[in-house]
Amino acid sequence: MSARLSDEQLAQALQACVPMQTPVGSADRLFETIAMTRQDRPLPIVLAQLRDADPVSRRRSLLIAAALLLALAIATATAVGALRLLQRDPIDDLGLEPPADVPAFVLSSYERLPQLPPVALTWHDSDSQKGRVYVDRSGTVRFDRFSSAQATEPSSSTIVGADHRISGIAPVESRAVWVEPGHEAIGDDPRVFLRTVLSVPDLPPGCEMERGSGEVGGGTAASGWRYVGLESVAGRSTHHVTCSGVDLWLDIESRLILRTKGPAVDGAGQPIRAESTEVTEIEFGEQPAALFEPPVGVTRLSEDAYLAYLCTAGELPNEQVVGLGPREGCPTEAEATSPPEPSPSPTPSPTERPNTSPCAVQPGNVTERDGPLGWTQASMKKDWPAPVRPEPARGGSVQPMRLTYLDPMRDNGSEAYPCVDIRWVTANTSEVHVKVDSTQPVVDPADAWIAYGIVTDVDRDGVPDWRYGIDNTPVDAADHGPPTRGWRTNLHTGQTDAGPEHDEMVWSAYGEGTPMGRAPKSVYPRRGSDVGFLFGGAFETTQGSSRWGSELDVPFYTWASVIVDGRVVATDYAPDTGWLVATGGSRQGGAYRLGDPFPELSMTVPEGWTTSSTSMSSRFGNAGELRRVACGDVAAHARGEAYDADCARVSFEVLDDPEQLCDDTIEPPLGSSFDDLATYIAGLSTTVKSEDVTVDGYRGKRLVYRYDEVGCAYGGYEVADVWLLDVDGVRLMIRSYIGGALDLDVPRSAVRAEIRQMVASIHFER
C-alpha cells in the first residue's frame, strides 16, 4: 500500500479495523445506570444545600452557616467594632444620593437581613431557575422552588422557622404532604438564609459582601466596591454598585439585593458567560399566616417518616425535596439485606473525662500495669503508657483544617528529640500526615520508645475518645518485620486493638464489611520525616467512586512522644490546644508545605484547592499533590458525587529515575544531571515550548506540553505547564493537569493562571 493515502483510502482502512457498533448490552447497562443516577444541579447560591436532596449535607451546611454567622455576630458585637461600624455605616442614609461609604453600604446588605421586614419576592436566575420567598414578621421564611421558570405552582416549599426548625410541603408518591417540623436545625435568624438566593459566589478579594469573622469596622472587606448609579429594579429604587466585574443592585430602603450579575470575563481576561439573579417581583407587607402553616386536608408526615421515604424513593429532583435535616444516611442495599456490621467508629458512652493526671498511668485498669513505664514485650498489646493531652474543662476550640497546619517548633520539652517535634500537619478526611523535625531513628524501643499518633473526639464533646498510634515496637517477639506496630485505644474503656506492621490491616475489625475489606493504615518510619495515617479512601468503578474505610470528619489532634528509661522525655501536640477537623471540599487558601522526600518548600495556594487524597496509591505518605476541588461544585464533591476525573491537579515529584515517567526504556540512558533531564524533556515531540525560569532563585525550565504527556505516563488532553527545577541537585518536577470538564464552570485559563501564581510563590527552605 502506498505510504500516502487518499481520504477515501484512509477512511476505508480505518473502517476495516474500527468496530462500528457498540457491544451488545452496553446500551441497556448504561441506561439502567442513568435511571439510578442523580444529576448534579447547578447551584447559584452559596448555601445551596438548602435546595439539595441530601439532608445530611443540607443540615451540615445549615449548622456550619449558623456557626459562622454566630461567630460573625459575636465579633461584630464587640464594643470597638460596634463603635467603628457606627462611624462608617451610612445606615440612616435613605436618600437617593450615592452612599457616602459604598463598602459599608454593600456590607449592610447582609448585616441587615435579620431586620428584614415582612416581604414576598420572586427571583429568577440565568440558569432558568425560579424561586419565591416569603418572610413574616417573626422572621420565619418560606422558600418555594419551582421545577421550571414557567411553572406557577411550587414543586416544594421549605419553611425555616423562627423556632429554628424546618418543615415544608413536598410531593410524596405524587401527593403533596406536609412534613412536620423536625428538631432544631439552625442556630440563627432564618432571614439570613436569603443570602442563599441573593448572592454572587466566588467574589474576588476586595469585593466581599460580608466581613470576615473577627473583622470589624474599617476593615478591608468590600473595599473594592464602586458606585455606578441609581437604577430601578422590580419597581424599587436601587443603588447599582460594581467591583471587578461583579454588579449588585441594592434596594436603598431595605438594602436587600435585588439583582446580581457575575463577571463576564475570567481572571485572565477571557470572556465567560455571566451568571445573574434578579428579583422580578417584590412586595413588602404582612404575609398570610397560612403560607407558613400546614395546608388544610393535606397528609402530615413526621420528619423521620419523610426521611425514610427519601431513602426508599430513590433520586428525586431537588425541587421536590423539603430541606430537612438530619438523617444518619440511607442504608445501602447490602446493609439492608445483611446483619449490621460492627460500628466503624464506636462512640463511647457515657463520655467520661479520661485520666489526664501528670503521672503516666495507662488508661483502663491500673492493676494491669506491669512494672515501670517503658517498653516490654507486653507493651505490644497496650496503648502508649502516657496520658493524653490535658483538656480544658469546657473542651478546646475546633478549627477547620487548613492546607497545612503549622505547629510551633521546639515545643516538645526537649531539644534532644527533634524526631518528636511536629513541624506541620496536613490532612483530609482520608489521611493525616505529620511532618516532624527530623527523620525517625530506627532504634530498640528499650533504648528509646518513640510513638506518633492522633487523638479523636468522635462525639465532639471536647473529650478525647480514641487514641491511634504507631511506634517502634517490633511486631513480633522474634523481631521479624519492620519495627513498627499500630494500635488504637478506646480512651474510656482502655481497650486497645493492636494491629500488625504498616501497610497491613491495622485494625482489622474496623474494616470488615467495607468495600474491598480495607482498613486504616499507618506508616512509620517513612523514608523522610513524615508519619502517615490512612483511614479510608476511594476506588474507582465504572459506576463512579466508592469509598472504603471511614471518613475522618471528627475533631482530632496529632501527637508525638518518646520514652527513655521509663520516662516521657519529650512530647509534642499539634495543635497544642484545641482540635483540627478535616472536611471534604476545598480549603481556605493559604500556605502549603512540602518536605521529605521533596525539597522543603512552602507555597501560597488560593481557595478552591485541597490536598489530594491518594488513598491506596503508592504515594501514600507523600503529601505531594494538590487538587482543585471538582469543577466548581464544591458541595457535591464533598459528598463524593461530583465527577472529578477532569479537574486540575498539581503534582510534585523528585525524579531520581527519569524512567519512572515512562513504561519505556530511555535510549541512550540519560545522565544524572539536571541538564540531561531538561534536554531530554525539552526535546520530546510533545513539548511545544521550553523556557528558562527561576523559581525562588533556583534555575529551571517551564515546559508547555501538548495534549499528550511529558515522558509517557502523565499528562492530560489539554495544554498544561510543567516545571523542572534544579534544587541543589535535586530534580524537582511540578506537573499541572487541567481537565476537560473544568470549563463547564471554571475557565481553564483562570486555572492555568492560578497554577502559575502558585508556582511563582514557591519558597524553598535553604
Place this chain on the structure above:
Amino acid sequence: MSTIAVADSGRTVDLSLIQRAQAGDAAAFEALVRPRLDRCFRIAWAVLSSDADAADAMQEALVAVWKQLPRLRDPAAFDGWVNRVVANTAITQRRKRGRRREVQVREAAADTDHVSTPTFETVAEQALIRDDTDRIAERDSILSAFQRVRPEDRALLVLHHVDGRSVAEIARMLAVPTGTAKWRLHQARRAFERAMEVEA
C-alpha cells in the same frame, strides 16, 4: 414539540431533548444519547483498543455527562462536549490502566459477552473466513499500523475519517484553535501513514 437548533458544526441539535434531559428526564437523555452511542464507543475504542475497556469508558463518560448535563450552558455544544468527555475518560482510564498493559486484548474479550463486536483479533479471524489472502494481509497490516499510532491520534483519526467530524468540531472538542486541530489531524494522519509504511 422538538426545537431544533443548528450548532456551529452545521449539525442539528435537538434542544428540547437536551433541555428535558437537563431537567432530569432520563428518557429524553436516552433518546438524545442512543444515536450517539456507536460514535462514543468508537472514540473510546480508538484510545483503549479493547472492547471491554471501551465499553466501560463509554459507560463512565456518559454517566458523567448525565450528571453534569444540567451545568452545560450551551446546548449547541453538546456533541463536542460529549466527545471530549468520552475521549478524556478513555485517556484517563488508559492512564489508570498504566502498567498493566500486559493484559491481552484476547483475554479481555474472552471474559466478556460481547461476541458481536470485533476486536483486533476477531476482525482478523472473521477476515480469514470472508476475505482472500491479500485482503487479510492488508487488513492485518492496517490493524498493526493503527496500533502504532498514539491513542489520542487514533481518536482524532476515527472522529474525522470514520465519523466525519469536521476539523472545526474537533477543534471545539479539544478546546484548541481550528488551525491547531488541523495540524494535529495532519500529524495523526502522517503518523498513521508512517506506521502503514512500516507494516507494509
